[in-house]
Amino acid sequence: MTPGLSCRDLSVHADGRELVQAATLHVPAGRTLAVLGPNGAGKSTLLRALGLLGRHRTTGEVLLDGRPVTPTQMRAAVGAVLQRPILRRGTVVANVASGLRFRGVGRREADDRARPWLDALGIAHLAARDARTLSGGEAQRVSIARALAVGPRVLLLDEPFTGLDPTTRADLVADLRAALDHHAAAAVLVTHDRHEALALAHDTALLIRGRVRQHGPTRCVLDDPRDPETARLLGYTNLVPPGTSGRPHTLAARPEHCRLVPGATDPADVPEALLVVAGTLRRGVRLGRTTRLDVDTPAGPLTCLDPDEPPAPIPPTNSPVVVAVGRARPLRAD
Amino acid sequence: MDVLLDGLAEALRLLATGDEDTWAITALTLRVSLTATAVALLLGLPLGVGVALGRFPGRRVLLAGANTGMGLPPVVVGLFVTVLLWRSGPLGGLDLLYTPTAMIVAQAAIATPIVVALVAVAVQQVDPEFRIQMQGLGAGRLRSLLALLSEARLPLLAATMAAFGAVVSEVGAAQMVGGNLVGQTRVLTTAAVLATSRGQFALAIAFGLILLGIAFAVNLTLTLVQQRRTADR
Numbered sequence: 001m002t003p004g005l006s007c008r009d010l011s012v013h014a015d016g017r018e019l020v021q022a023a024t025l026h027v028p029a030g031r032t033l034a035v036l037g038p039n040g041a042g043k044s045t046l047l048r049a050l051g052l053l054g055r056h057r058t059t060g061e062v063l064l065d066g067r068p069v070t071p072t073q074m075r076a077a078v079g080a081v082l083q084r085p086i087l088r089r090g091t092v093v094a095n096v097a098s099g100l101r102f103r104g105v106g107r108r109e110a111d112d113r114a115r116p117w118l119d120a121l122g123i124a125h126l127a128a129r130d131a132r133t134l135s136g137g138e139a140q141r142v143s144i145a146r147a148l149a150v151g152p153r154v155l156l157l158d159e160p161f162t163g164l165d166p167t168t169r170a171d172l173v174a175d176l177r178a179a180l181d182h183h184a185a186a187a188v189l190v191t192h193d194r195h196e197a198l199a200l201a202h203d204t205a206l207l208i209r210g211r212v213r214q215h216g217p218t219r220c221v222l223d224d225p226r227d228p229e230t231a232r233l234l235g236y237t238n239l240v241p242p243g244t245s246g247r248p249h250t251l252a253a254r255p256e257h258c259r260l261v262p263g264a265t266d267p268a269d270v271p272e273a274l275l276v277v278a279g280t281l282r283r284g285v286r287l288g289r290t291t292r293l294d295v296d297t298p299a300g301p302l303t304c305l306d307p308d309e310p311p312a313p314i315p316p317t318n319s320p321v322v323v324a325v326g327r328a329r330p331l332r333a334d
Numbered sequence: 335m336d337v338l339l340d341g342l343a344e345a346l347r348l349l350a351t352g353d354e355d356t357w358a359i360t361a362l363t364l365r366v367s368l369t370a371t372a373v374a375l376l377l378g379l380p381l382g383v384g385v386a387l388g389r390f391p392g393r394r395v396l397l398a399g400a401n402t403g404m405g406l407p408p409v410v411v412g413l414f415v416t417v418l419l420w421r422s423g424p425l426g427g428l429d430l431l432y433t434p435t436a437m438i439v440a441q442a443a444i445a446t447p448i449v450v451a452l453v454a455v456a457v458q459q460v461d462p463e464f465r466i467q468m469q470g471l472g473a474g475r476l477r478s479l480l481a482l483l484s485e486a487r488l489p490l491l492a493a494t495m496a497a498f499g500a501v502v503s504e505v506g507a508a509q510m511v512g513g514n515l516v517g518q519t520r521v522l523t524t525a526a527v528l529a530t531s532r533g534q535f536a537l538a539i540a541f542g543l544i545l546l547g548i549a550f551a552v553n554l555t556l557t558l559v560q561q562r563r564t565a566d567r
Binding site for chain 2: 053072075076084089102146
């Protein structure tokens, strides 16, 4: 077994029902697994079960380097970043050093070992600041630096970018990516954002209603939804059933790959598209650089995101329109 | 007004000349109230933490009980302890009534609910995910609990101050279980009551001033500890 974090028949229960079940997952050392799922899918529960954290009843095994791990061994291996940065009273550097202090490192040495991580996460200038006076982004940086500073063999990241503004988020994603590249930890990133998974994770597992639906290299998983729920999760929100498309499987397409065909009211007018579907326009909304068009079709609602360059006129509501689907994936598990 | 001013002047003179009895009473007051506070902390801290973090039936009832206990009349506590320690009572064989130990027992009973209730609030104020986050950084169960208490240290010190304040200033229980025996169980509050009833206002005011001084000194020490820890880390 290659070094890293894995689980076998892991199952978490609360109040008599199963919250999460994962038969096998393996995160090799030095690689990152994204657990991608909608809200309430059990992502955080799975993450905590993998870190032997939390109070839910858990069955099955968590393994470190192929061997079942005890809570004590896991404590020595883990560094966790929770959704909200929960910092202790005291300075930023004391917070970043706190994981090392738990591991019995003396205060001075812990502070010394923490400092490079302050630099890596761009918070060296805040070292002496009271942790309670930080902004959300700064506090999350402290939280990430604190987890990395312990040199974890298991790094657990629970939606670490929640609630940050887009610029801070982009900077932090880049900083985290750079930090992970120099790290031999088996990292698990919980997120509901596929862009974060793509930026940070080698592998991705899709978790829906407590079950792992797909698991594999991130690029493959993100572009290969197998069923309507994973399609929705991955942004393939337009579904065209076989009855409409004439294909053996339901086709799933992203809104940005669907266009309203200008002037067309009959599918026969557009020969070059992969697929054309006729419907009526429910509404058209201009969203800055794109226009969102919601179309009702016999196969169900479709959404198109048209670029506004050049701005096209929006057909009247309830008028007949034709949607051309440029790229679609067949849902093979359907 | 003259009575008050004259009394104040006489009180200061008494304090300045260093009356031996007065110092003995002061020492006993400190011994009884500090010990009672320590006992209350010893019992109340684990109980308060348990009530705050535990998941067991009756938890809220226990908490409501502790909250009610914060307003426990010392006279009622004094009565119960007296009955318990009465010669024919269940603990009469210990022969503790009218001793400083009995006063400590009564004052600890007054202070414990205060500590339980305030510790529970202090612990519950900390983020509910705090211990999980600490465990996620390598802390074991005990270390994460200690980190939690350290996080709540300001309200915990406030709980200590409240407990000490309640017992050092109470008179009902001290009078009932101690008996205000001169040289044995006379503390500042019972001495002040006695002096007042005898019309010795200067003496009573002197006791009152010492009581205030003690309360201030103890709370000043705790406040300084509290604020110093905030300042460093």
